[in-house]
Amino acid sequence: MIVIESINHVSLTVSDLDASINFYKEMFDFEAVEKYSTENQVFMRMGEILISLNRLEGFRNTESSKPIISFYIDEEDFEDAVDELNETGIDIVYGPENIRNGKTIVFVDPDDNKIELCYPKL
Numbered sequence: 001m002i003v004i005e006s007i008n009h010v011s012l013t014v015s016d017l018d019a020s021i022n023f024y025k026e027m028f029d030f031e032a033v034e035k036y037s038t039e040n041q042v043f044m045r046m047g048e049i050l051i052s053l054n055r056l057e058g059f060r061n062t063e064s065s066k067p068i069i070s071f072y073i074d075e076e077d078f079e080d081a082v083d084e085l086n087e088t089g090i091d092i093v094y095g096p097e098n099i100r101n102g103k104t105i106v107f108v109d110p111d112d113n114k115i116e117l118c119y120p121k122l
Helices: 017-028 075-088
Strands: 010-014 031-035 041-046 049-055 068-072 092-099 102-108 114-119
Touching: 010 017, 017 031, 017 041, 017 049, 075 092, 075 102, 075 114
Parallel strands: 010 049, 068 114
Antiparallel strands: 031 041, 041 049, 092 102, 102 114
């Protein structure tokens, strides 16, 4: 058995690195911490969460794909987050719905990568 300590990072494929950097910065306050010289990848951090954005020209996620990045959000902040999503006109693909004594909402980034905000944690 391989013993792991935690997730190092989550990697997402995007078509426009600058647009995706701006999306994750504006939506969640992620900060670019390392950009490779090839300019096809950037690591972004928000608190202890690290994501890698990898540019692939012409990429577009499909509606039937299952990959999703799920962020836990405090119960008291959930409705404010839903309001902000509605105000910014971001495409909501599911929810808000009740789950596991909490709530979930799923929306997409500029490349249709699915993002979930939910509580409680699994």
